[in-house]
Amino acid sequence: RKEVEQDPGPFNVPEGATVAFNCTYSNSASQSFFWYRQDCRKEPKLLMSVYSSGNEDGRFTAQLNRASQYISLLIRDSKLSDSATYLCSFGSARQLTFGSGTQLTVLP
């Protein structure tokens, strides 16, 4: 089983749609969880951390399911500017491991 598995997409959704991504991890010792956003030809930037109780930041909601070992990202009311690749990331005591990313395109 891969350390991190992400659906590569692409996800093509119309403006205003709700879209969700999942990301599974195999290392049960993972302690920290993040979603990063990466625009084309740019560096990854932290979108949000993922907390055990779930957390929300505006139109973005992140959830953690430790029992099934996955995290999710929900984007409501999609904007054109949300078009990017979304990378999940898992941290153990010493390092962060990244998924291969899910490509999202929001269409007008």
Add this chain to the structure above:
Amino acid sequence: EAGVAQSPRYKIIEKRQSVAFWCNPISGHATLYWYQQILGQGPKLLIQFQNNGVVDDSQLPKDRFSAERLKGVDSTLKIQPAKLEDSAVYLCASSSSGGNEKLFFGSGTQLSVL
């Protein structure tokens, strides 16, 4: 606050040549990372420094890649000799501590090996 600085932005070399990348982390960040990102893939950790010591270099191809962070601040990653499969973006990142902390990335160096 200044971000993570990397240079050069782009580099084109022929196979078997050598190349070096430079990174200056955010001031005060103890942990520095070098990641390799091949097109269509996520960043893959090459090496992690805590101050000037190596924390993890298990995925660094040590026969051709080397990295140093002599004074615990800036860092250099070298490839010698380069192979075609080394074509990728090399990202430097830093964090205030290691492992569980969020990372701040530099803009990367895009390497093309011909």
